[in-house]
Amino acid sequence: MILRHVTIDCAEPYELARFWSQVTGWPVSGEDSPGDAEVLVEAPAPVPGLLFIRVPEGKTVKNRVHFDWMPEDRTRDEEVARVVTLGATLHEDHRTPDGLGWVTLLDPEGNEFCIERSVGERQTI
Incomplete structure (x- = not known):
């Protein structure tokens, strides 16, 4: 399938x-x-x-399924800033002082999605 x-x-x-x-x-x-x-x-x-x-x-409730995205050519924080300029809204910030964590955003219709640390960031922490 x-x-x-x-x-x-x-x-x-x-x-x-x-x-x-x-x-x-x-x-x-x-x-x-x-x-x-x-x-x-x-x-x-x-x-x-x-x-x-x-x-x-x-849409009336939290999504039961959502996307988790991992940037390839920029950092998590750069990607969060980029998608916000495209129309996403910051929903929940799960970043930690040690550089770990993710950010949950909403697309223009309120669907949740997450931005995780990039491949490069995962190799350094």
Whole structure:
């Protein structure tokens, strides 16, 4: 079995897909456009894509599943600052004085995700 997509229910699929495209660096499918009810962010193989689907209900509780991201070419703190400038909101800060920990953020529709320490940071602490 192959995991093809991770599907996220949302109010504005194209707008949320554009946010995640900027976060990940993966493109929004050329077949999708503003106003579409389903929009795909295409991940590099073999990573599953992110599929955003319009639903009528709003988000009301904490996500049962969320993404944990680890930056490759910047530090955790640089990545947190970058995604905040893209529209994320700081939710919970679990960084510790010794450099360990992670940061939980919210995407523009309130979905939780975490930024962990980078590969380089994991090698130094």
